[in-house]
Amino acid sequence: MQRKHLFALIAILLIATMALAACGGAKATEAPKPAEKPAATEAPQATEAPKEEAKPTEAPKEEGVKPADEIVVYNWSDYVDPEMYGMFTEQTGIKIGEDNFSSNEDLLAKLQGGATGYSVIVPSDYTVAIMIEEGMLAELDHDNIPNLKNLDPEFTKLYYDPGNKYCVPYLWGTTGIGYNTELLENPPKSWKGIFEAKEDDPWFGRMTLLDDVREVFSAALIYLGYDNNTQDEAQLEEAKNLLIKAKKGVSGYDNDNYEDLVGSGENLLAHGWNGDFLQAADEYENIDYYIPEEGGTIWIDNMCIPANVTPEQKLAAEMYINFVLDPKVGDMLGEYNYYATPNKASLEIADPEYKDNPLVFPPPEIRAKLHFIKPLGEFESVYQRLWDEVKSAQ
């Protein structure tokens, strides 16, 4: 009997620990939050003030602040030509470490949780808007980034950061459909073929959609002819019903290896990001990509500096941003991972195979059909709830 009690006690203790581990994982980041809010709003002012004074002097680097010896870039995985780091260290003596995140939401939650030590981060457009609003980004000192002049003027008038006060575009791309050219001759031209696939369509049950609430709803709303950032609940309800019906023809929702599944022939087509398909096309040689006729989404990833960096790290980070904006480096980067560079000077020296590729740089008639995903504040809960309905529908 005694032993039984001991067993029960140990079991309960273990259970309690595991319950906490199971539920605690997602919440590990929230503890510092209460204190973090005031800090976040103060931080930009604090870093702004001394920089403001620095402006009149010609060479800001010489008024006391020396760049940090080492900085950490927090980026998407496989999103930089590894040679670039060595080149930068050679030029400046500053070492670079890299850490990776897999979604904008991960990045945001980690920084909101109080993570420090990152000097350059690479969020997408709508996340930059959120971070500016939340006071999480430091203002860039343009004097330290003379290569900003290389940027295509189009990318200096971004809706989320006009004048590049907080961020500099890194690469941009589109979201559409990639398909296996060996197994599928005629992929559906319209989103109709995806969302209303019939059982005798060869891709029925052999396609994936992104596991991303806003991307999937954008595609459905664009197909239905609505604004992809709509806050009209009737339109969203319609999109939700469409997505629930479409679920039968979908083999899964995947962000991570959908392009390999298409290349290997497990699936015939997939909803995904252009660069992922183009990189996989190098390996499999049987993948093509297109934007369905109703349109798709466009996104821009950006280099930003978190508000919580030291002045030394900030200077080093600005030097790195300036380095990426170098015409040659920008070209290396774009050609390395098949996403489009916003750097005009890079395009002038780029390989025609890259700069004339319509899948990387969509022609104007397709550009006109591409839409940004915009942040919607608390309304995002409505999207999430509808998405949970779609995902739990049987």
Place this chain on the structure above:
Amino acid sequence: MERLRRHPELQAWLILAIPVIFLLIFFMAPLLIVFVYSFLERGKYGGVEWVFTLDNIRRVFDPLYFKTFLRSFYIAIVTTLITLGLGYPLAYFIAKSPPNRRGALLFALMIPFWTNFLIRTYAWLTLLRTHTGLINVTLMNWGLLSKPLPLYGNDFAIILGLVYGWLPVMVLPIYAALERLDESLLEAARDLYASSGKAFWRVTWPLSLPGVVAGSMLVFIPSLGAFVTPAILGGGKSLMIGNIISNQFLGAHDWPFGSALSMVMMIAMLAATLIYFRWTKKSESSL
């Protein structure tokens, strides 16, 4: 120093102080934060506003989320039963092996744990995939199948992944209970003309019950909160409560609702645990 030597209980408390403080800070404090956040309003993009509300708790009982709770319970229970069905004979076999072989068998049981769970789960994908998975391709090449089996992207795959992942956790406590079992009790049963089935049922099983309880709990609870397995092997096509919680924090930026879901889940687990304990107690005493 002298005093310490004279008061052994003081020594014990000093040694205990470190784990107690550790638990208070890293166990109780996060739990408390989750509890408090459940009653606050959401911040616009994550975080909380310090305004009291019961809305989050109310939303947990929204039919959509409640149904997901029930589904998660169903999957966790089925997983536990299958794991028990496979784990008990395995534990019995190991416990009855010659002592010099038991170590090697336990060692073999633990080997898969050396590889990261995520990698092992992805490895299952290469077996289960519908059109390029090893199982379906082989069966179709042998002409045993004309259409691939639906092995992936459904509850079957989720439960398979969970059973695989948690089997050793079921085996170890049962093994520990069986290994300690006094052989003379079984001899006594046989002397009293009990058949081997009866001896098992009246002697072995009741004495191994504490191990069964511990193992079941250790499998049930992480299965209930699983979120990697449904996302990968389930193809993300059906949600468990763990997925909903993680979506609240990442996708919806709604920390208070995510906290409320976690709280309710913990309470449900506690209730299930207590009911299970009471039930096994009862069945023990009725034997």
